[in-house]
Amino acid sequence: MKIKPLVAALTLVAPLYATAAEFTLTDTATNTYVENWEITNQKLGFGNIPFSIEKVRLHGGKQEGVDIIVIKNGELEVTLVPTRGMGIFDVKKDGKRVLGWDSPVKEIVNPAYIDLESRNGLGWLDGFNEMMVRCGYEWTGHPGVDDNGQLLSLHGRVQNTPSSTIKVIISDEAPHTITVEGEVSERTFKKAELVTKTSFSITPGENSFSLNDILTNKSDYDDEYQIIYHSNFGSPILEKGAKVYAAASEISPFNSYAGKGLKDWQTYLGPTKGYDEMVYNLKPVADKSGNTLAVLHNKAGNLGVSMQYNTSQLPVLTIWKNTDTLQQGYVTGIEPGTSYAYNTKFQRPLGLVPTIHAGESKHFDLTYTVLSSSAEVDSAVKDVNKLLNGKKVQQVHEPIVDLSKVQ
Template sequence: MLVHHDNPARAGMLARMGSLQQAAYTRPIEYQEGRAHGLRAIEVKNGPLRFMSMADRALDIAQIEYRGENLTFLSKPGLNGRNQFDTNGLEAQRSIMGGLFFTCGFENICAPYVTPEGSKYPAGSYPMHGRIRTTPAEHVSSDAYWDGDDRYVLQVSGEMREAELFGENMVLRRSITSVYGEPRITVEDEVTNESFRTEPLMWMYHCNVGWPLLDEGAEVVIPSRKATPRDATTAADGTPWNEIGAPVDNRPESVYLHELVADKDGRGFAGVVNRRLGLGLMIEFDAADFPYFMEWKSMGSGDYVVGLEPSNSSVLGRGWHEERGDLHTLAPQTSERKTLTFTVIEGDEAIDALIARRDALLGA
């Protein structure tokens, strides 16, 4: 059947450029030097929005730019592929890049953990933030296609397997989608327990905002009913959790556990806005999927970043959940799905609308 493409959205674009790759594309790439040598990735350009999905690191999104401005944090080691220290306790910090987000789990999130003697769970040693974030993707695909005549879709997908002989066999299927003309990225994930025993499923998205979006005068926007400091160091931090100051040499990190207020549709959100730049970054999610939400605020020079962390488990760690008896688990041959959306906020009006949305939920 012949289909006529006469919609101005499609025909208008095709009339104005020789190749649509002037405006939008997905493109497999491979880095050539340093710690990133051999690292496979998918570069996605959606008009002014450009990002990299790391095929060798769970398809997590490392770099993201909007109109040439960086939005995320890249840690001191920079981009890096697989390393011998990826999953060695605290040494895993040498391979944490930051990025728009990295996926934490599934046997553990946050601090390294060793199962104590007498535990009802199998013996194990679990690195900081788990192993899934360093797992290379298989069945990787990327595409750019018309969905009808008015939606040009950019999509990346693949599968990651966290598995061990005589141990877990957890499979993450991931799809990352962005539509041309919309400054938005949607991550749709499904985790399946392909083993024959119930497995822990600790699952957190570590979303990271960096300079220049994060700078003195920026604001963290969270509809938080209550913010509880994780520890004494955080409790001693006299700076409000939502205020961003200039970097301070050797300043310790602060971590807050927030009680989020969801909207009437059950949606939760959080973001960082910078009025000087006229930009912000917002994440949205189904609040029921993420009963925990943490804020990582690191104002130290060289480690200047704010992390927004929707999670099904607490930053207090696996041991805390085991002691309480509420460690989240997944039954054999069953699946869980989660969706996370990132949206670039542009202009004073959009920033005002985001803040008004927060204030309405808090009754301000």
């Protein structure tokens, strides 16, 4: 496995507009909305690798009114959720889930049923069941009262904000890259005016996909922003003996409880009743272009996932180990971000609450790859070790924030 420059994903998308099939499915500015829609390579006259894109509206229960987009590229099947911040629900291969997890939340919940401030700011959990959740952008991290007295709910608002636009763009030229764009806005009078253009790209026949997001401050004033790409994996990858690798110089526990498992941070237990979550803060190392890598694989080492991202955009990494019972949600998170999972007020002194100037844009680029064989897993792990350059991840036993003194 070779680490590819992330800018390549951007150059793939840019030329599409000159020679591409483009479909607008939602646009609030023109009151455009297409409820159910489908396109295939046959309908477009593309006879190479078969692919399809389908938009469906869900009905019943708390999923009433939720839109999903299912993309089949001949290798993977990816379900996007425009109603929930353009998140990714799951990824399947050969009809079986490979990326995703089993949450106690069984429906894809419409944000209309979510009260983010319930349970002292933990209401976000009422809809948490996706493989990839954007946390931010106005704030992220654990809930708590900020220095100005405002309650900051868990992981921000973006994942519970429906996309104002949905466009599907398919290149006319082989290999017919498929791009789904959305626009998620966090606009509040006298507060934030942050607009994120989300972009999901996948090429027919390939086992990877990319996110290329652009956050823009539309306000006339500078603002803070935070983002965590909360990427969550359960079975079949997560199991007893599964292992995580990350190119990092240092790891520390989020709190004293996580410190108990620090020496075994790379390996996973099976479903364990009474296991509370253990969270770890990592400082990534990267190549000369800023690209770095994290890998998770099953016990046998023949199935896994890699995540590539850029440390100039996403300078820190969180690993969340939640190996509770299957019913409670057996899951781990690999989470690149601008910030760790502490409440915002604890991260400002760490320099992890960046500023976005008026009119400025910030880019976030990630590539996920499904690893379907021992050779692919081994190659990805070797890439991590190459970035480590013979050095071990240093274990720091004290949390970078002493929560016992601030709570």
